[in-house]
Amino acid sequence: MKKSKKAIVCIGVALVAVLLLTILSNKFYRTTFESLNETDQRMLRELSTIYTNFEKSSDKLWDKDYRFDKEPLVLIGTNKDRGFWRREAYVVNVPQMESNLFTAEIKTPDSLRLPKVYRLSRFDVRALSAWFPANFSTLTINDTEVMYYKYHPKMLNDPDLYFDFASFLLHEAFHTYKQKEWTYDLNGSDHIVDYLANKENYALMGVEFSLLDQAMTSNSPETIQQLLYDWTLVRNYRYQKWPQLIAETKTEAIEGSARYIEYRYSQLTGGNLTVLALKEKPYHITFMQAFNYIANGEAYSPSFLQRDIRYETGSALELLMDKANIAWKEAIEDRSTQRGKTQYETLKAYFKLDGAAVDELQLNPIKAKYDYENLLRQGQKLVSIGG
Structure with missing residues (x-):
């Protein structure tokens, strides 16, 4: 009995250690744009281009009131389409992220003109549902309904038609945000x-x-x-x-x-x-x-x-x-x-x-x-x- 209790304590200590290590790593390791991997940098550049076009020309995309660049979004890196294995997850336009234990701000260049970008720890329970093998859906962070969207290297380097990063994101985000109350498909x-x-x-x-x-x-x-x-x-x-x-x-x-x-x-x-x-x-x-x-x-x-x-x-x-x-x-x-x-x-x-x-x-x-x-x-x- 003593041995099993000791084993349970050891496992608990190990899990706490892993959790703390993951939190600290997320908070202090690779927190600048330049330190991110090539895929994540490419994704953020494309997001910057999307946001810049909405900021300057939203009326040419839909109308002046649909500002996708202001909508909350979680971007999750995976290895493939409908990928289960989650890499990094970045959050934009979600309030009260700066004071959270499980998030770290990523410093991005002023030239990208991005809102503040935060990276979620892999142990952030608010994003657990995003581990399912779906390319997009919604989850709740800080009482805000947020669309999550998965990206992967092929989407950025050699995409299939209609499945490049920007096109697929804009299509599904339009369903999620602009068409939220549309009833044509009810x-x-x-x-x-x-x-x-x-x-x-x-x-x-x-x-x-x-x-x-x-x-x-x-x-x-x-x-x-x-x-x-x-x-x-x-x-x-x-x-x-x-x-x-x-x-x-x-x-x-x-x-x-x-x-x-x-x-x-x-x-x-x-x-x-x-x-x-x-x-x-x-x-x-x-x-x-x-x-x-x-x-x-x-x-x-x-x-x-x-x-x-x-x-x-x-x-x-x-x-x-x-x-x-x-x-x-x-x-x-x-x-x-x-x-x-x-x-x-x-x-x-x-x-x-x-x-x-x-x-x-x-x-x-x-x-x-x-x-x-x-x-x-x-x-x-x-x-x-x-x-």
């Missing part, structure tokens, strides 16, 4: 359980894609408005025939808006990320190229056209409305007490097409212009390969 209402996969639906979708492609190449607000008017007619007709597809517009609102801010940031910083992005020149494909690649069995699956494509159509509609001088951002703001308008609903209202039935005669000139018969053939291919 109870999964942005998902269609049994998607209508028939050739007519796909063909009409192809007409919509053709109109978006043409609009994306134009810099004339008048031309873009006319193309968006035709697009709205086609979309009205498609939902008139199959009203269950209206859930597409909710994905366009919730995910398209988060994708929009990625593209706006890329434009602002001279990057190449744009609608339907590629890593190599010309750095993107068109909607119709994607449609035909899938129909011809050359890329993805027809299921891509059922939901994932709405990230792109939603962001494209927002970028086009910007170019066409059609106000939409205030309208899309959604909350439980006041429903917002999706991009589609904004265009219907703008063109005074609310409640207006669309007949085949109105669509025939648009169908003919974009070779509807060929689109039907492509639509049948999509159905045949499992769409």
Whole structure:
């Protein structure tokens, strides 16, 4: 019995010693930017660039009121995507961090213009949930709900499309902070359980894609408005025939808006990320190229056209409305007490097409212009390969 008590005491002393050593190491070892490893320095430089652009040009990213650079954030280094093994964790914009036993301030260069950066000890119980293999979520520190976001070397050195440090962070932070009260995806209402996969639906979708492609190449607000008017007619007709597809517009609102801010940031910083992005020149494909690649069995699956494509159509509609001088951002703001308008609903209202039935005669000139018969053939291919 005495031996087991002695063993328990020894283990307890060892754990206390490790805890104290970890706290002291965090407090006094490598507490300057220059002493951090290369990955952490690179991450903080990129964070500085993001914050500087929000400070100077938040209205070009979303609006003057959405200041991501002021939001609380925990940045956690890991070894890979969804990494479990936690390296360092840095905190910004969380109050009362300076007086905490488990935190140490990291001195950063004035040139980075960062708010105070604190490093959490690995034994800080407030961040225990961040050990789970998730890339992002929220936790509570000092009574503040904080988004945590994991970064790793590949994300900073050779990222996959849409998973570079800035793009992925901006997308998920927009969901967490700006869209916190948006209800478009409430109870999964942005998902269609049994998607209508028939050739007519796909063909009409192809007409919509053709109109978006043409609009994306134009810099004339008048031309873009006319193309968006035709697009709205086609979309009205498609939902008139199959009203269950209206859930597409909710994905366009919730995910398209988060994708929009990625593209706006890329434009602002001279990057190449744009609608339907590629890593190599010309750095993107068109909607119709994607449609035909899938129909011809050359890329993805027809299921891509059922939901994932709405990230792109939603962001494209927002970028086009910007170019066409059609106000939409205030309208899309959604909350439980006041429903917002999706991009589609904004265009219907703008063109005074609310409640207006669309007949085949109105669509025939648009169908003919974009070779509807060929689109039907492509639509049948999509159905045949499992769409």
